[in-house]
Amino acid sequence: MLSKIDINKIKRFLFGSRSSYGALFTIVLYLLLIALGFVYLYPLLFMFVTSLKSPTDLLNPMVQWIPTEIYMGNYVKAWRVLNYPTTIVSSILVSVIPSLIQAAVCSVIGYGLARYRFKGKGLIFALIMATFIIPAQNTAIPQMLTFKSLGLLGNIFAIILPALFGQGYRSAIFILIFYQTFMSLPKVLEEAARLDGASDLKVFLLVGLPAAVPAFIVSIIFSTVWYWNESYLTLMFLEGGVQTLPMQLAKFTQAYENLYPSGMVNIFDRLNEAVKLAGTFLNILPLLVMYFVLQKWFVESVEMTGITGE
């Protein structure tokens, strides 16, 4: 026989009280999140499992989620087709260098907008927001012609140059991040430095920049990821020269045929989805490593920079 107190205890355990949610609610919550998380990550799980399947496993309808053997042959082929060691280095250069420059330049611009009142600031703000909306197609062709006349096509400078002038990929977001950061910096610090006779540049370097370390980290990692994944401008400006991983993945089939001509290889070495997905996985692997190392900076970026702060 359960006493009244016991029943209350059980009730509270299942349905929760004012201070906790209760077991039933918690279980439902976890089940929901796990289900949603599974659907969400389904493409990645499918990609990873398929990339480990041998040609026989691929044809075997009984093999769904667990391959009969861990087959690395797909990765060996994809590694060669992507020309991995070379492309990964150029991908790193093409994403990291513009990101560092972009962050540095955007910090200067954001500081100017946040700490000074000047005529036409509203207009400049509106134009910065406009650059976020304008599709790349509307500016890419003349830019490409300019880079061509300067002999910069296929050269990493075609990506660096716009970043150097605050017009890099999604620069508006980074200017906004630094703007928010410098807006929240107390004026007292600046005034104290001024009393000590610091110039405006010195105030920026010695008071502004140290306070903006989180903004720098968030900007650099997001910028790196977005430059890495960008594939329209790289195709427009770099094709024929520097090859990044996404560019190489986009012509995977063609590159595969060059390395393994379909008439020359046996049926097991023909291009199949497992090889393609191995190539795709190699493409995102560096980003996954970066994400899991720096995950705190990614998922807490919004709080750290206060970008949505009204």
Place this chain on the structure above:
Amino acid sequence: MKADSPTPKKGFHLTLRARENLYGYAFVMIWIVGFVIFTLVPLIQTFQFSLNNVTVTATGIKMVPVHWANYSRALFTDPTFVSLLIEYAIETLVSVPIVIIFSMIIALFLNLNFKLKGFFRTIFFLPVVITSGPVIQELVAQGTTSVPGIADSTGITAILSQLPSYLSGPIEYLLTSFILILWFSGVQILIYLSSLQKIDQSIYEAAAIDGASAWESFWKITLPSLSTTTLINAIYTIITLSHFSENKVIKYIYNQTYAVQGGFGYAGAMSYLFFFVLLLLLGITAFILSPRSGKKR
């Protein structure tokens, strides 16, 4: 509020105002120069191209004025461009509510107190890091982005074949790319989460004392507090979807840029038409979602 720097300064001959103007411009000058060189002038040139027949020659480019012929060709003669443009507009309008509702639900979940909160947060943000055109193209090509088991069922294919193409297109897109649409929710989840954390908890406590259920609190407190955030998220979603390099219109414009029958002029005209539709979509969204109650404040 003019005297925001009350400390006396020695030996400057500019007024405070002029000084602020000068230094302000010194800091943003690099942006202004860059904007003119890399955005404004190319924008004008693209428009100029769009009014001409542009051919690339060994010495440079040759332009023959054709007035609005490129535009009328895109709108009235080209059989693919307009249908792609309409498809893009419908797909975007369908995707935005999905992204908004999904990211709001996930943010509401992640705002609760439970142990594996951080873990799930990491999962739902993951796609932001890996979403690039070629990667998505491979994943879609292998059929991994559809809701498992629904998209390829024969019943649905039969129904789809009966519908006109402007309806079946978006539905097919929804079925084959559903997970992909959800993948565009990563940043939005974070933005919702940070807004949720800013809502004053004492409002909920006061409502609970007055007898409001959690359901009522959500509709009367949470949702109105998120209205500005919803607008920001909707605009962000539209822009990322429109700029995504797998966007069919963008792909078509790119292919036409170097095609013999296309060229820079035709690509420029299509770019401007695409830009116009994008602005239209943003305008519609801003009109629907702009917080009208905000005026009463």
